[in-house]
Each structure stands twice: as structure tokens, then as C-alpha cells.
Amino acid sequence: MKQINKIGVFTSGGDSPGMNACVRAVVRTAQKHDVEVVGIKEGYKGMVAGYFEKLTSFDVAGIIQRGGTILRSSRCPEFKTKEGRQQAYDNCKNQGIDALVAIGGNGTFTGALYFEEEFGIPTIGCPGTIDNDLFGTDYTIGFDTACNTVVKAIDQIRETAASHNRLFLVEVMGRDSGFIALNGCVAGGGEAVMLPEQHDDLPRLMQFLDEKSQHKIYSNIVVVAEGDEAGGAIQLEKVIKKEYPQYDVRSTILGHLQRGGSPTCRDRILASTLGYHAVEALLKGKRNMMAGEINNKVVLTSFRDSIEKTKALNTDLLQLSEILVA
């Protein structure tokens, strides 16, 4: 096993609260082992363009509480080309980087998988995405903070919804997955939820609206995942307005405010734990894997599984979301 003297760390894809806590853990753990750390700015884009910066324990002081990512992030089309990855490898080599920690989601790990296969730089990933859609970890870094943001928003919307007897559609993030929507709905006491994973939620919503309307209950909250096949809150609003003129409908799209904010305690601890374990794993010769947490235990899952296998929604929570509606 080749000795690791310098680790490159980067954040990539959509930022998520807790990424900074993870970077801090990577830098400080590496330093305890006398391993240098280089921060790669703007994810794969910076790797291709050569945006590198040495990071010491002092450089990551005072960042654990900050949302976003001090390393900045991007989605990088150049890295999808062989030439782009070659350039990235040459830059890493010139910097003396002999291992990587990649903090991000699905796209980040897909890039890491190709990169490792082509150039052999050992890489360990930390799951950083608010979507929670990665196989191999119960929770991703940033998901808890995003859910708390959603719950706070629903609480506030409920006050105005009730005052005006209105039906509110609250659209939350989740292009392909309904984790934020389901958790936000249960914790926010939402009356219905629309999820990309379910294909019968529109007729069920219709039935629900029929029943409520018979009892003259018009103020309800429906949480809509952006990737739901109904097409998001705005599309759904049009359908409801047409079919149910008795409802006074409004939509709120929470959008990118779900991505920001100071990470919760849970996200800081998860990020710190996984950042630490990512470095420990590299130093033990592990590579091409994501560090996650399952049932409170740190587990390594191959990048391929973390990308290709689907993490199922919690069916108990799904059931609860239906049982607890008045």
C-alpha cells in the first residue's frame, strides 16, 4: 500500500449544511496523522482548472456552524469528458495529492468512480446532499437541517392558511426522491404528501380533497416534492383549481432556502464523524467507497452501490403520514 502524504478535499454538487463541518473534520484528522491537506475549490471544476489551497487546522477554525461550503461547489460538465479528467489528474499529481475525500451526492460519486478507475487515486466519499437519496447511509449531511427549515416554514404557512381557510401546496426539494417531503410532512403535521416514489398520490389527493370538502374543511397543507409526477406545486395548483373551485389554493415554493442555514447539531455530528472516518479509511488502504452511518454505526459502501442502489423511503413513516391525518 502506497503511503498517503497529502489528501485533497473538495465539495461538489448542490451544497448542503454541514459540508464545512465535514471539511474541518477531514483537515484536523489528517493533521493528527501528519498528513497534509489541500482544499480543491469549486469541486471538480477547480480540480480541472487548478484551484488548490493548502488547509491547516487553523484555516478551518470557526466554520463548523456555517452553512454553505468554504470550498465552494459547482456542477462541472468538463469533468464528464476524458480530457477534463486527464487535466484534473495532472493537476492533482503536480500538487502531490495522493488521495481524495469527495463530499457530495450522486453526481460527485459518479465522477469519483470514473476518476478512480481511470487514474487510481484512492478516494473516499462523504454523503453531502440535502436530498438524503444515497444508498449506504441512513442520513446524508444536510438533510436534517433542510427538514428543520421545511418544518419551520410549514408551521408559519399553517398560521396564514388557517386564518384564510386556504389550501396550501408547499413545494420542497427532491428531484428524484421524497425524503424531505415525507419527513417535512410528518413533522409539520401536513395533511397530504406528493412523492416521486409513489404513482397513485394524485387520485388519492383528489379523494382526500373530496372528503374534506364534504365536511367544509378547506384549510389543509399538502407537501409536494419538486420531482413528483404531478409536476410540482404550480402544476398541481392548476389541476386543483380546475377540479375543485371551492378551494382557495396558494402555492409556496421553498426552493434554495432549504439548502442554506447553520447546520443542526445532528448534521454537525454526522459530518464530523464521517469526515474523520473518511481519512481513517484512506489511511487504512480503503478506496472507492462512501462513508455512511447505518443504525448509528459507520459503514463503508462501494461508490457503485451508493450510486446504483436505491434507498427506499421509510414505509412506517409513510403509513404514519396517513394515520395521523384528522
Ligand code: F6P
Ligand atoms: O441535489 C440537491 C438539490 O438541492 C435538489 O434537491 C435540487 O433539485 C437541486 O439540487 C437543485 O440544483 P441547483 O441548485 O443546481 O438548481
